[in-house]
Amino acid sequence: MSFYELPAEVVAPALLGATLEVGGRDGVTRRGRIVETEAYVGAHDLACHASKGRTARTEVMFGPAGRAYVYLVYGLHELFNVVTGAPDDPQAVLVRAVEPEAGTSGPDGHERGDGPGRLTRLLDIDRRLLGSPVDRPPLVLYAGAPPREVAVTPRVGVSYAGPEWAEATLRFVDAGSSHLSVSLARLGPSGYSSRGRRAPSRTPST
DNA sequence: TATAGGATTTAC
DNA sequence: TAAATCCTATAG
Numbered sequence: 640m641s642f643y644e645l646p647a648e649v650v651a652p653a654l655l656g657a658t659l660e661v662g663g664r665d666g667v668t669r670r671g672r673i674v675e676t677e678a679y680v681g682a683h684d685l686a687c688h689a690s691k692g693r694t695a696r697t698e699v700m701f702g703p704a705g706r707a708y709v710y711l712v713y714g715l716h717e718l719f720n721v722v723t724g725a726p727d728d729p730q731a732v733l734v735r736a737v738e739p740e741a742g743t744s745g746p747d748g749h750e751r752g753d754g755p756g757r758l759t760r761l762l763d764i765d766r767r768l769l770g771s772p773v774d775r776p777p778l779v780l781y782a783g784a785p786p787r788e789v790a791v792t793p794r795v796g797v798s799y800a801g802p803e804w805a806e807a808t809l810r811f812v813d814a815g816s817s818h819l820s821v822s823l824a825r826l827g828p829s830g831y832s833s834r835g836r837r838a839p840s841r842t843p844s845t
Numbered sequence: 846t847a848t849a850g851g852a853t854t855t856a857c
Numbered sequence: 858t859a860a861a862t863c864c865t866a867t868a869g
Binding site for chain 2 (some may be wrong): 677715718732757760800
């Protein structure tokens with residue numbers, strides 16, 4: 640079984656510290672270090688899009704793990720997820736913040752990665768990458784050193800899912816990062832200590 | 846076919 | 858505090 644076939648709540652914290660690389664439409668390659676993720680754990684998770692059933696939009700989540708699920712919210716923002724779990728078990732990890740690698744800025748000059756809509760703009764991610772595997776260009780996830788301290792909080796912006804799922808502690812952040820989408824103080828850490836499984840290694844060759 | 850609302854960001 | 862902006866899901 641591959642790393643990405645593990646449950647979303649296992650993959651999400653393990654992706655902290657990993658580097659996300661994207662080959663942009665303009666030919667430029669951009670990178671950021673992942674510092675915030677959220678797990679959407681399956682069809683029974685009322686905050687997960689797949690809880691509405693298998694539709695054209697959620698189809699990719701029902702497919703093989705390790706592919707990109709990218710969708711548009713509020714008519715403006717592309718959000719990037721990695722599909723996890725077995726086929727027909729729709730789970731995904733939403734990447735909510737990255738620290739831009741030195742020299743990386745968006746095609747439009749945008750320089751921030753602290754927010755799910757901001758990092759996609761920074762790295763030139765949009766729906767053209769829907770369904771793309773995340774282990775080869777133009778989309779590559781490289782393993783990185785895990786954060787010294789990981790904090791866990793409820794997910795952001797899912798109150799519509801009801802108390803149980805809105806309050807579930809499925810958001811994972813690098814507690815030492817200054818590039819989070821929502822400060823730790825605001826949602827509050829539920830405590831957690833580092834030392835998780837790491838993303839598969841794939842070292843940048845050049 | 847029509848309508849409501851969203852895993853957000855930005856500006857007033 | 859509200860607008861931007863478009864796609865999806867649901868109802869009629």
